[in-house]
Amino acid sequence: MTELSETPVLSQRAVYADMFRFQHTMNIAHHDEVKIMRSRSRLYALILSVRGPAQLAKLYPYLQDRLERFLDEELYPAQVLADGSVCVSLAETCRVMASRLMAMMFFGEELTADPAFSKAVYNHPQQTVRCMALFQLVPRVMTPLVNALITHRGAAMKLILNRITPVIDSETTNWTEPTGLKELTLLDIFIKETQSTRDYWTAETLTRALMGLLLAASHQPWVNLYIFIYRLCASPEWQDILREEIAAAQPLDYDRLDHLPLLDSFMRETARLVSLDKLNIRRKALQDYTFAGGSPHVPIGATVCVSSYNVSHNASTYPDPETFDGRRFVDGNHQDSTHRYSDISEQYLIWGYGSLACPGRFHATLVLKLAMVNFLTRYQMRLADSKMRSHWMYEAFSMPYESTKVILTPRAVVRSKP
Numbered sequence: 058m059t060e061l062s063e064t065p066v067l068s069q070r071a072v073y074a075d076m077f078r079f080q081h082t083m084n085i086a087h088h089d090e091v092k093i094m095r096s097r098s099r100l101y102a103l104i105l106s107v108r109g110p111a112q113l114a115k116l117y118p119y120l121q122d123r124l125e126r127f128l129d130e131e132l133y134p135a136q137v138l139a140d141g142s143v144c145v146s147l148a149e150t151c152r153v154m155a156s157r158l159m160a161m162m163f164f165g166e167e168l169t170a171d172p173a174f175s176k177a178v179y180n181h182p183q184q185t186v187r188c189m190a191l192f193q194l195v196p197r198v199m200t201p202l203v204n205a206l207i208t209h210r211g212a213a214m215k216l217i218l219n220r221i222t223p224v225i226d227s228e229t230t231n232w233t234e235p236t237g238l239k240e241l242t243l244l245d246i247f248i249k250e251t252q253s254t255r256d257y258w259t260a261e262t263l264t265r266a267l268m269g270l271l272l273a274a275s276h277q278p279w280v281n282l283y284i285f286i287y288r289l290c291a292s293p294e295w296q297d298i299l300r301e302e303i304a305a306a307q308p309l310d311y312d313r314l315d316h317l318p319l320l321d322s323f324m325r326e327t328a329r330l331v332s333l334d335k336l337n338i339r340r341k342a343l344q345d346y347t348f349a350g351g352s353p354h355v356p357i358g359a360t361v362c363v364s365s366y367n368v369s370h371n372a373s374t375y376p377d378p379e380t381f382d383g384r385r386f387v388d389g390n391h392q393d394s395t396h397r398y399s400d401i402s403e404q405y406l407i408w409g410y411g412s413l414a415c416p417g418r419f420h421a422t423l424v425l426k427l428a429m430v431n432f433l434t435r436y437q438m439r440l441a442d443s444k445m446r447s448h449w450m451y452e453a454f455s456m457p458y459e460s461t462k463v464i465l466t467p468r469a470v471v472r473s474k475p
């Protein structure tokens with residue numbers, strides 16, 4: 058696994074460049090793709106996984122505040138029931154909520170308070186993923202046309218670029234985002250980190266790099282949140298178990314939130330059973346390559362994948378692997394040396410593996426834990442249709458059903474029932 062992850066001629070970036078046809082979606086010339094993405098990946102890793110964790114405790118109150126505002130003002134019920142419960146689309150709710158929280162992390166309060174900007178931040182990654190799906194179906198020559206149609210000629214990217222360019226050009230001095238959150242945003246951190254190399258890191262290059270990062274940060278969190286909430290509905294006893302743990306950890310500051318063993322175990326076990334991609338590690342051979350043991354041989358242009366699905370369903374690591382056991386990582390019912398949701402291990406590949414493993418995993422974990430705690434403390438949750446299945450498969454991807462509806466009953470209503 059280490060050889061697969063770390064060998065430079067087996068490239069993670071080349072897989073993404075092919076999948077998203079970056080020369081059109083991110084406007085990167087083909088011959089520069091791999092080189093540029095390598096330097097961007099180094100920057101992402103430095104900012105997110107090396108410096109990032111120290112920022113998260115400070116970001117926590119801003120994210121909590123934004124989440125409360127989302128739930129109070131932006132949750133769009135499909136239907137309001139007589140007892141005050143609301144029926145919402147689970148996929149749409151998770152997608153918008155994750156987008157609002159990521160937007161705060163990336164761009165702060167002032168830029169995202171503008172609905173047009175916020176909409177563009179939501180639209181851009183969704184459109185890129187839609188393009189990716191269509192690119193698999195149409196000949197390469199049609200890529201620019203498909204891209205122009207789906208993205209409305211890059212309208213979201215243009216709007217974001219327009220708003221961010223003056224901030225970058227002034228090295229943030231004309232940005233009126235109040236201090237406090239400003240220094241914690243990825244926009245501010247990226248600008249400072251690249252200041253000495255502004256000839257290369259122009260406003261456009263920096264914005265496109267940030268949007269590339271936003272793409273990585275957009276899809277996985279909402280799909281994971283969808284799967285978690287679906288599981289809470291399918292195993293409702295877990296709603297009470299987790300509420301009890303949360304109640305015992307008050308006041309819930311960042312440190313306590315980060316150390317809720319049952320919540321962590323529930324999330325890891327749910328992710329073990331269903332993850333967005335069954336093949337979380339994919340590397341494309343930039344030249345012919347034979348593994349050190351003499352096999353396998355990978356011809357140039359071929360992609361090698363690791364089945365994270367098989368790894369996480371291996372009975373010798375996870376006894377009774379098809380059964381959901383929410384306490385598995387608290388009770389030690391596994392043979393892996395790690396047990397936390399954000400851990401990386403050869404036996405748990407939801408974040409990938411090695412030096413290219415997801416650098417945003419601590420940010421993602423904070424957002425997901427916050428979302429879980431807020432849903433659990435506010436609502437009793439159940440599926441509108443108890444027979445509704447959680448997802449369908451598109452190639453190796455688990456796709457949430459857009460039609461899944463969840464009924465959220467405010468807990469004050471639940472408590473006041475006789």
Ligand code: HEM
Nearest residue numbers: 098101273274277278337407408409410413414415417421
């Ligand atoms: C539940 C949420 C998430 C999951 C499950 C996830 C999973 C993954 C996986 C499997 C990879 C590929 C690793 C490999 O090839 O070894 C990856 C790469 C990456 N992820 Fe995540 N991710 C999540 C959220 C995020 C967030 C929130 C960010 C940013 C804030 C982020 C940034 C990245 C980046 C930058 C890469 C590498 C791509 C590159 O270097 O260009 N991810 N992620």
